[in-house]
Amino acid sequence: MEKYDLIVIGAGNGGLMTACRAAQMGLKTLVVERHNMPGGAATSFVRGRFEFDASLHEIPDFGQGEHRGELGRIFDELGIKVEMLPIKDAFRYVVEKDGVRSLDVTFPHGKDAVMKLISEICPDDVGAMERFFDAYEDMHRGLDYFGSVRGQIDPEVLRKEHPNFMRIMSISAGELFRALGMSEKCQKIMAAYWPYQGTDIDTVDASRYLMMVYGYFVNGAYVPRMRSHSLSTAIVDRARQFGCQFLFNTEVTKVLTANGRVCGVELEDGRQFEATAIASNAFPEIVYSKLLDDKSLVPVFERKKANARKYGFRAFSVYLGLDAPPEEIGVEDYTVFLSSSDDSRVLCEESKTRFGKEYALDVCCLNMAIPDCTPEGTTEMVLTISYTGDAWADVSEEDYVKVKREVADELITKVEKVMGYKIREHIEEIEIASPVTFARYMFSPQGSIYGYSSEKWDGMSSRLITSGMEQTIPGLFFVGGHGSSLSGYYPTYSGGNKTAMQIMGYVRGGGRR
Amino acid sequence: MSKDYLNSVPAERFATIIPRRRAIIESASAEMPRYEYNVNVLARDLHPKVQHVVVSDVKELFNARLYTLVPDKELGTDKLAYFQAGQYISLDLSIDGSRLTRPYSLCSAPSTGEYQIMVKNMKNGFASEYINSNFRVGTKIDVSEPSGFFYHEPLRDSGKVVGIAGGSGIAPFISMARAIVSGIEDFELILLYGSRTEEEILFREELDELEKKCSKIKVIHVLSDEEREGYRHGFISADLIGEFCEDGSVFVCGSQGMYDYIRKETDKLGLPIKRVRFDAYGEYRLGKRDEGKVETGKVYELTVKTNDGLTHVIPARSDESILVAVERAGIKAPSKCRSGECGWCRARLVSGEVYIPEMTERRRQYDKVAGYIHACCSFPLSDCVITINCE
Ligand SMILES: Cc1cc2nc3c(=O)[nH]c(=O)nc-3n(C[C@H](O)[C@H](O)[C@H](O)COP(=O)(O)OP(=O)(O)OC[C@H]3O[C@@H](n4cnc5c(N)ncnc54)[C@H](O)[C@@H]3O)c2cc1C
Ligand code: FES
Numbered sequence: 001m002e003k004y005d006l007i008v009i010g011a012g013n014g015g016l017m018t019a020c021r022a023a024q025m026g027l028k029t030l031v032v033e034r035h036n037m038p039g040g041a042a043t044s045f046v047r048g049r050f051e052f053d054a055s056l057h058e059i060p061d062f063g064q065g066e067h068r069g070e071l072g073r074i075f076d077e078l079g080i081k082v083e084m085l086p087i088k089d090a091f092r093y094v095v096e097k098d099g100v101r102s103l104d105v106t107f108p109h110g111k112d113a114v115m116k117l118i119s120e121i122c123p124d125d126v127g128a129m130e131r132f133f134d135a136y137e138d139m140h141r142g143l144d145y146f147g148s149v150r151g152q153i154d155p156e157v158l159r160k161e162h163p164n165f166m167r168i169m170s171i172s173a174g175e176l177f178r179a180l181g182m183s184e185k186c187q188k189i190m191a192a193y194w195p196y197q198g199t200d201i202d203t204v205d206a207s208r209y210l211m212m213v214y215g216y217f218v219n220g221a222y223v224p225r226m227r228s229h230s231l232s233t234a235i236v237d238r239a240r241q242f243g244c245q246f247l248f249n250t251e252v253t254k255v256l257t258a259n260g261r262v263c264g265v266e267l268e269d270g271r272q273f274e275a276t277a278i279a280s281n282a283f284p285e286i287v288y289s290k291l292l293d294d295k296s297l298v299p300v301f302e303r304k305k306a307n308a309r310k311y312g313f314r315a316f317s318v319y320l321g322l323d324a325p326p327e328e329i330g331v332e333d334y335t336v337f338l339s340s341s342d343d344s345r346v347l348c349e350e351s352k353t354r355f356g357k358e359y360a361l362d363v364c365c366l367n368m369a370i371p372d373c374t375p376e377g378t379t380e381m382v383l384t385i386s387y388t389g390d391a392w393a394d395v396s397e398e399d400y401v402k403v404k405r406e407v408a409d410e411l412i413t414k415v416e417k418v419m420g421y422k423i424r425e426h427i428e429e430i431e432i433a434s435p436v437t438f439a440r441y442m443f444s445p446q447g448s449i450y451g452y453s454s455e456k457w458d459g460m461s462s463r464l465i466t467s468g469m470e471q472t473i474p475g476l477f478f479v480g481g482h483g484s485s486l487s488g489y490y491p492t493y494s495g496g497n498k499t500a501m502q503i504m505g506y507v508r509g510g511g512r513r
Numbered sequence: 514m515s516k517d518y519l520n521s522v523p524a525e526r527f528a529t530i531i532p533r534r535r536a537i538i539e540s541a542s543a544e545m546p547r548y549e550y551n552v553n554v555l556a557r558d559l560h561p562k563v564q565h566v567v568v569s570d571v572k573e574l575f576n577a578r579l580y581t582l583v584p585d586k587e588l589g590t591d592k593l594a595y596f597q598a599g600q601y602i603s604l605d606l607s608i609d610g611s612r613l614t615r616p617y618s619l620c621s622a623p624s625t626g627e628y629q630i631m632v633k634n635m636k637n638g639f640a641s642e643y644i645n646s647n648f649r650v651g652t653k654i655d656v657s658e659p660s661g662f663f664y665h666e667p668l669r670d671s672g673k674v675v676g677i678a679g680g681s682g683i684a685p686f687i688s689m690a691r692a693i694v695s696g697i698e699d700f701e702l703i704l705l706y707g708s709r710t711e712e713e714i715l716f717r718e719e720l721d722e723l724e725k726k727c728s729k730i731k732v733i734h735v736l737s738d739e740e741r742e743g744y745r746h747g748f749i750s751a752d753l754i755g756e757f758c759e760d761g762s763v764f765v766c767g768s769q770g771m772y773d774y775i776r777k778e779t780d781k782l783g784l785p786i787k788r789v790r791f792d793a794y795g796e797y798r799l800g801k802r803d804e805g806k807v808e809t810g811k812v813y814e815l816t817v818k819t820n821d822g823l824t825h826v827i828p829a830r831s832d833e834s835i836l837v838a839v840e841r842a843g844i845k846a847p848s849k850c851r852s853g854e855c856g857w858c859r860a861r862l863v864s865g866e867v868y869i870p871e872m873t874e875r876r877r878q879y880d881k882v883a884g885y886i887h888a889c890c891s892f893p894l895s896d897c898v899i900t901i902n903c904e
Binding site: 469 | 516518519521522523524526527529530531533534537538539540541542543544545546547548549550551552553555556557558559560594595597623624662666667668669785786787820821847854856857859875876877878879880882883885902
């Protein structure tokens with residue numbers, strides 16, 4: 001039986017980065033992926049003259065030059081080369097209800113530009129925004145300390161040197177805004193990014209939110225020239241150069257254990273491979289309840305944790321290939337956050353089902369970052385909404401296409417009405433992805449694209465602080481949106497990278513029998 | 514040093530993070546957690562990895578046979594996946610040591626719980642001849658999930674469709690017409706159906722009946738080799754299409770020769786791309802337009818690395834796709850559309866050169882620069898090394 005140091009189940013962002021880093025450090029690594037392609041959500045598909053990104057809108061923390069971010073540095077270190085292009089503005093945020101537009105603001109990238117904008121639209125908030133950036137610095141210093149002692153914190157040092165870090169880690173983004181003294185208007189504007197976190201602004205951790213917004217504002221946002229498929233494929237090819245092996249079109253059907261530790265996997269064709277460590281890009285409940293050969297090994301705490309958790313966003317996307325150039329469609333922005341309310345709590349509540357009265361829509365037009373991403377005279381655009389509940393549980397096989405179409409129809413109507421875009425008459429290609437589609441390609445429970453919801457008790461702070469304490473079966477590691485770094489391209493990549501180091505320690509240390 | 518801008522938040526709250534987390538987790542159920550929900554089940558029902566079917570009925574048509582396929586419960590397929598009228602399934606075949614697939618459009622309406630496919634007798638057709646001389650009631654086959662993008666999408670297409678069918682290209686339109694009659698689809702379908710002679714018209718009676726039953730369906734027969742009363746004569750030209758299409762969408766299914774011809778005709782009408790949709794191109798045959806691009810009569814050495822860790826060194830003819838070479842060697846390779854569009858046959862070209870006809874170039878942009886090919890429409894120009902993801 002072939003023996004590996006590490007077997008990675010699933011080639012999504014978390015799995016790929018774990019594998020690439022592990023192989024680079026010299027671990028004998030195998031990746032097994034069910035689908036015939038790498039990437040999970042980080043993939044693309046072709047329809048007619050268009051190639052659509054299945055999931056990616058933008059990546060923070062890539063950066064360039066002096067603003068090279070952490071993710072950019074990870075790619076550099078590993079020698080993964082992908083052409084990335086900057087996105088000009090951060091986002092345009094439009095709130096309109098019944099024809100009344102209460103907000104329409106375009107946020108730029110770059111700290112100076114953000115401060116200039118704030119001084120114009122919320123002059124009283126300049127101080128609060130400066131404190132917002134200070135808060136990021138304080139949090140970052142705290143996290144650095146935290147990392148340097150590998151979680152073995154000295155409470156005295158923490159209290160003395162990182163009091164603001166302690167405060168930030170214990171509150172929500174909404175509480176942070178208020179504590180910084182932001183005006184109501186500024187709070188609302190600053191809350192615009194909430195859909196990227198999957199929970200409302202009073203639930204999502206201040207730490208997570210600060211990290212993301214700061215990353216976008218200061219280091220800017222990037223997209224790969226050739227869709228996220230180029231990221232996934234480039235990581236696979238690089239990992240392969242480090243000696244990593246890949247099996248696509250192959251399902252892991254069992255996780256094998258011996259002496260209370262994981263020791264290998266079994267594939268659908270019955271073949272077995274030995275492994276010292278296993279990194280699962282599949283959700284913990286899939287490993288625990290389906291794959292594990294000895295279910296009694298799952299610690300009670302882990303079972304309870306899986307049951308206590310809620311799923312993150314379940315997305316619905318409409319991919320449009322339009323046969324007219326952006327100026328004819330009327331598009332001017334890369335990202336427009338369009339909603340009927342500026343209250344993220346209300347929007348989250350109303351997004352539990354397909355029938356909510358309020359909506360929050362994300363309109364993304366890739367041509368605004370990459371003008372030649374489609375043939376001349378054409379445009380591609382993706383409309384996305386997200387559900388906070390299991391909103392498609394009631395749909396039958398027979399009705400599925402009809403329901404998909406109805407929801408897509410509604411979204412197109414909204415965007416046309418509010419933004420004045422001319423979409424309908426130009427649709428040359430359309431593809432619609434529902435939570436069912438994401439469940440099909442990612443195998444995630446309920447089609448979650450964001451792992452577990454970042455609940456107050458289960459946000460970045462709490463997952464980070466407890467990451468070394470909550471032990472599962474020895475040798476088993478989880479990477480991906482459900483892991484300790486939470487969801488999104490940057491967190492899953494950087495989380496995979498970090499987990500690979502832990503795995504290295506495990507394998508080189510006591511793991512080997 | 515930290516500034517004191519957050520003093521309204523007590524730093525002691527930090528100490529509550531862990532206890533609060535523990536308390537919530539401890540109060541949850543200790544059952545094994547659920548990992549599959551309705552949405553996951555629906556995804557699986559709509560897109561099964563494989564469907565085991567049995568032939569339950571065979572009908573002779575002119576130069577073709579019509580097969581009815583029902584779920585093979587013995588092998589664990591309880592029901593067949595729902596589909597959209599116009600989609601195809603891919604058949605898994607094992608013939609004389611070759612492992613191959615062939616796509617066939619579904620003719621049945623989506624609601625019947627069974628599939629129907631029509632297999633035309635092709636002259637020297639390798640798989641079609643095998644199917645039509647071997648399949649009988651009781652034959653068991655594995656087929657793919659329903660696939661393909663040749664269906665009516667009201668958000669994109671006109672409510673009026675001019676369907677252009679050549680010969681056995683009628684199959685997806687039969688499904689659409691049946692779906693319209695049973696109320697599953699709602700659009701007007703004007704079929705321009707080209708056959709050589711009256712005798713060769715497939716589904717003649719059913720088409721008459723569907724037309725009678727439903728005002729949304731209209732059929733115009735066009736005969737190329739015969740002049741007869743009540744029929745149009747000749748080819749389905751721009752003039753004929755123009756007579757019916759106005760603001761409608763044009764859907765085309767037939768032979769590759771017909772696709773090339775119709776494309777020219779719809780260009781004459783100045784129809785935008787969005788209004789003309791072709792079914793998958795089908796297995797690409799090298800022809801005149803490829804002259805000078807490939808050498809004829811050569812056999813190259815193809816090294817194939819497969820998922821099971823094996824390396825096979827096999828011959829690859831210059832006039833056949835890499836996929837066909839692999840299938841001839843008895844290696845089971847993933848494929849579905851065999852037309853370049855589904856990407857199922859994606860393989861990594863480790864070394865060597867291939868020719869990819871422009872008609873079938875539907876790869877992702879990055880695959881073109883990173884050296885990934887769609888094996889079904891890549892022709893070897895030298896000895897090659899590839900890796901494929903066998904199922
Ligand atoms: C979306 C779609 C829908 C379709 N729907 C229909 C339909 O409804 N009805 C219908 O009749 N047809 C349909 N077709 C066409 C159908 O799939 C087949 O192409 C057709 O039946 C001819 O197959 P064949 O094997 O007989 O042809 P062939 O021309 O014999 O085979 C094609 C290839 O097989 C290779 N080959 C030859 N010998 C071997 C060997 N020993 N091992 C491996 N490969 C070998 C040849 O090199 C050639 O490239 C459809 C095609 C598509 C793409
Ligand atoms: S089989 Fe579909 S692209 Fe090759």
